[in-house]
Amino acid sequence: MKLRQLEITLQRCVGFEKPRAAWEQYQTPAPLAARLLYDAYMNGDIERKAVCDLGCGTGILAIGAALLGAKTVRGIDLDPAAIRTAKENAALLGGDVEFIAADIAGSDAAGIQERIGPCDTVVMNPPFGAQKQNVHADRPFIDCALAVAPVTYGIFNTGSTVFVEAYIAGKATVTGKVSGTFPIKRSFAFHTKDVQEITVEILRLERS
Numbered sequence: 114m115k116l117r118q119l120e121i122t123l124q125r126c127v128g129f130e131k132p133r134a135a136w137e138q139y140q141t142p143a144p145l146a147a148r149l150l151y152d153a154y155m156n157g158d159i160e161r162k163a164v165c166d167l168g169c170g171t172g173i174l175a176i177g178a179a180l181l182g183a184k185t186v187r188g189i190d191l192d193p194a195a196i197r198t199a200k201e202n203a204a205l206l207g208g209d210v211e212f213i214a215a216d217i218a219g220s221d222a223a224g225i226q227e228r229i230g231p232c233d234t235v236v237m238n239p240p241f242g243a244q245k246q247n248v249h250a251d252r253p254f255i256d257c258a259l260a261v262a263p264v265t266y267g268i269f270n271t272g273s274t275v276f277v278e279a280y281i282a283g284k285a286t287v288t289g290k291v292s293g294t295f296p297i298k299r300s301f302a303f304h305t306k307d308v309q310e311i312t313v314e315i316l317r318l319e320r321s
Contacts, residue, residue, distance in 0.1 A: 114180060120147035122180065126173045126202045129195060137240040137250070138195070141173050145268065145293050146238075149315045150177040152291055153234060153266050156317070159183050162233035165261060167217055167254050172199030174236045176208035189229060191216035218253035226260045235265040252280065255318075259285055263320045268295070271312040281318060289317030 114122075120143050128140035153159045160182040166175035169188030176199075179186045188210050190196055196212045203210045215225045239254035251269065258265040259281065269277060271292070278287050295311040 116147055116151045119151060119177060119180065120144050122206060123147055123173055123177050125206060126171060126176065127198055127205075128171055130198060131194065133192075138170060138192070139295075139297050140171060141238045141268070142296055143173065145295055145313070145315075146173045146177055148291060148293055149236060149266050149268065150174065150181060152289070152315065152317075153178075153236065153264075154181045156289070158234045158264050158266070163231075164234045164236060165189065165229055165232045167235055167237040167257055168239055169199055169212065170195050170238070172202045172208075172210060172212065174238065175199070175210045175212070176203050176206050178234075178236060179203070179208035179210050180206065185232075186210045187229060187232070188212045189215055189217060189225070191219075217257045218250070222253060222257065226257055229257075229261050232262045233264065235262040235267075237265070238268040241270050255280060259318070259320055265318040265320075267316055267318065268293075268313050269316055271314050274314060274316060277316060277318070283321065285318045285320045287316050288319045289315075291315040 123143040129138045132138035161184050163185045164178040164183040166188040169175045169190045175186050175188035193214045196214045199212050217225050235258040240250035295313045297309050
């Protein structure tokens, strides 16, 4: 499947029915999801690999990985409503994905990692920590990703590379970076624009 075809296919994914600001529930845009997945695919990190999507939301990255020929795909999210939508999206697009409702940032993080089991590649769009109560919300995602897989692809705010490199020092290194944009549509009362474009970077992390 070519990049453009993947993007067009992923645009059919339904977003969050009732998104929660505290959980930063923004649907990953199809062009950005396709870019991350295709970059991973071209690096040999998707096809015939065991892939896990941490914080999968409504499943766009997990489903895309399945469509690109992953051997197995699991999607993990704490929101049962999002998991239900993800299952519907997978059925719609023909993506074979196992979805699990679990909180990787909860008190049983080690138990969740054991439940996920080892995999080859993690793909994720973790919370950016934009909400005051959610500062550093991406750290449990990074921790879990490095615990379960040797390679991770994640979407982060532009300028996060220095923080990520410092946070994973001694455990992993940043081995790739792709720039992109994340258009956020007006979803909550505090939004002042119909669409706000956030610049982001897709980072590839490789465990030491």
